Amino acid sequence: MDFNNYAYVIAYVNQFGAFAPLVFFLLFVAQAMLPVFPYVLLAAAGGFLFGFQQGVLLSWSGALTGASLAYWLCRWFGIGNFLNKYYLRSGYDPRKLSPGAAFWTITIFRIIPVVPTPLINMGAALGRVSFPTFLLASALGKIPTAVLYTGLGLALFQARDVKTILFIIAAGLSVMILARFAANQWLRQKLD
Numbered sequence: 794m795d796f797n798n799y800a801y802v803i804a805y806v807n808q809f810g811a812f813a814p815l816v817f818f819l820l821f822v823a824q825a826m827l828p829v830f831p832y833v834l835l836a837a838a839g840g841f842l843f844g845f846q847q848g849v850l851l852s853w854s855g856a857l858t859g860a861s862l863a864y865w866l867c868r869w870f871g872i873g874n875f876l877n878k879y880y881l882r883s884g885y886d887p888r889k890l891s892p893g894a895a896f897w898t899i900t901i902f903r904i905i906p907v908v909p910t911p912l913i914n915m916g917a918a919l920g921r922v923s924f925p926t927f928l929l930a931s932a933l934g935k936i937p938t939a940v941l942y943t944g945l946g947l948a949l950f951q952a953r954d955v956k957t958i959l960f961i962i963a964a965g966l967s968v969m970i971l972a973r974f975a976a977n978q979w980l981r982q983k984l985d
Contacts, residue, residue, distance in 0.1 A: 802830075802838040814843060814851060821855025825910055826863045832856070836939065837946020845943060853932075853939035860914050860931050867918035895922040896930045901976045903934020905969070941968065 809816045817839055824832055832852075839848030899917060902908045917927045 799834050799837060802834055803841060806838060806842060814847070817842070818851050818855040818858075821852055822859035822862065825856040825859025825914075826866075828910060832938070833942045833946050836942035840943040840947030845947060848943045848947070849939050852943055853935055856910075856935050856939065857928075857932055860910060860935075861924075861928060863911060863914035864918045864924065864927055867915050892923065892926050895920070896926050897979075899927060899930035900934040901979075903931055904937050905973050905976055906938060907973075937972070 806813050806817050806820070817835070820830075820835055824830060824835060836848065836852045839852050842848070843851060895917070899913060899922070902913050913931075
């Protein structure tokens with residue numbers, strides 16, 4: 794399968810007829826656990842196939858489900874038990890982890906897509922972040938990217954002229970730069 798091609802994604806999902814939303818949801822679950830194909834292509838295809846609102850809902854809920862499954866797989870396979878020895882030697886005590894700091898760190902990393910999703914999932918699981926904190930932070934942090942990528946992708950693939958495409962790209966980059974600037978300011982205030 795070539796999920797790096799927008800038209801192929803649409804054709805692939807469309808072939809499932811009434812089950813297309815379920816297949817699309819499962820593709821997002823897989824993408825969140827092991828990102829072997831681009832999120833933006835799936836989100837754009839979801840907007841095209843199911844409309845903006847249902848596309849956002851499917852991409853957000855699928856990505857959140859995949860992130861949660863990855864979190865629990867790290868916990869269930871005992872990788873955390875292996876790290877306990879390292880934690881004890883290094884002086885790290887996961888019981889002293891601030892839930893507020895963990896929440897905002899996960900939320901910001903989800904909003905500003907710099908850290909790959911699997912690393913966030915694994916880091917939270919291995920760092921002993923509680924699941925409710927992880928789930929709420931991930932749910933909140935995934936909303937902007939689901940909305941932005943579904944809308945941006947849909948607009949890009951439906952745009953017919955270069956000016957519109959360049960404007961959409963510039964607007965998307967501006968939003969990401971502003972979000973990163975706001976996150977840096979927030980982190981500086983917290984560290985001071």
